[in-house]
Amino acid sequence: MKALLDVRALKVRSHEHQILHPLSFTIRPGEILGVTGESGSGKSTLALALMGLLPTGFRACGNAALQGTELLSLSEHDLCRLRGKTLAMVFQEPMTALNPTRAIGQQIADTFRLHTVLSRSQIRAETRTLLQQTDLLEAGVSERAYPHQLSGGQRQRVLLAMALACRPSLLIADEFTTALDPQTRNAMMDLLRHHCDTHGMAVLMVSHDLGLIRRHAAHVLVLKDGACVEQGSTSSVFDTPSHAYTQALLAMSLHGAGRAPLTPLPVFGMPT
Numbered sequence: 001m002k003a004l005l006d007v008r009a010l011k012v013r014s015h016e017h018q019i020l021h022p023l024s025f026t027i028r029p030g031e032i033l034g035v036t037g038e039s040g041s042g043k044s045t046l047a048l049a050l051m052g053l054l055p056t057g058f059r060a061c062g063n064a065a066l067q068g069t070e071l072l073s074l075s076e077h078d079l080c081r082l083r084g085k086t087l088a089m090v091f092q093e094p095m096t097a098l099n100p101t102r103a104i105g106q107q108i109a110d111t112f113r114l115h116t117v118l119s120r121s122q123i124r125a126e127t128r129t130l131l132q133q134t135d136l137l138e139a140g141v142s143e144r145a146y147p148h149q150l151s152g153g154q155r156q157r158v159l160l161a162m163a164l165a166c167r168p169s170l171l172i173a174d175e176f177t178t179a180l181d182p183q184t185r186n187a188m189m190d191l192l193r194h195h196c197d198t199h200g201m202a203v204l205m206v207s208h209d210l211g212l213i214r215r216h217a218a219h220v221l222v223l224k225d226g227a228c229v230e231q232g233s234t235s236s237v238f239d240t241p242s243h244a245y246t247q248a249l250l251a252m253s254l255h256g257a258g259r260a261p262l263t264p265l266p267v268f269g270m271p272t
């Protein structure tokens, strides 16, 4: 099957540092790619580079073609047309991504108003469907609620509803399950899976949670200091990791789950 996202030698530099070393990977329609690595390894930078939202002073080069459209050379105007419709992102920090002065129902409806020609009543119905699918109505959250009246996990679900509104081809989800309890996390992953299976949506899922990646991602990319140390099918990378860093991440993840690692963990990124 043809790649939906084809990334070739994508690099990111800040004024002083190389933040991402050349990365190459593909994601096919309907597929979830997990991106993992310790804090500061460059996961969010990769997500922001694809969205065209890098901080001032950062520069991306290389190639990143989404359905044949080269993302890195698009003008801000063309990127704006793509974002929300073809390419969507759920941010790590929901409070800064939501508008504190607008009710959540209005914010979800805004996405439809901006990118579709649906009538007011269709937008109202679609907005309610999304609130239902993200279990917000069930939790007693009204579409008239403002972001500050919601818990972190509920705000995260509003962002997910906004991201899924226009059935994007590619969803970039940066640690979006962190604030969710296990039951809600599973329900949200099921919702993503549903969009992957029914609309062919692909997902680039940034997460520290190796269990989540193992369960839901077909492929995984392991980052360390901005470089890819290992990538491949999740089962082969996790069952037979070839790099010591991946082995250490897996051991730490087992340790966190209450099982002691068999060998002492190597220390990464620390002066010796």
Ligand SMILES: Nc1ncnc2c1ncn2[C@@H]1O[C@H](COP(=O)(O)OP(=O)(O)OP(=O)(O)O)[C@@H](O)[C@H]1O
Binding pocket: 014, 019, 037, 038, 039, 040, 041, 042, 043, 044, 045, 046, 055
């Ligand atoms: N706005 C910024 N200004 C300067 N350096 C930055 C900025 N954002 C990120 N960096 C640097 O880029 C590198 C990668 O950071 P990034 O946020 O992409 O890592 P991450 O893997 O997403 O971390 P985390 O898991 O903690 O979110 C780090 O060295 C970080 O210090």
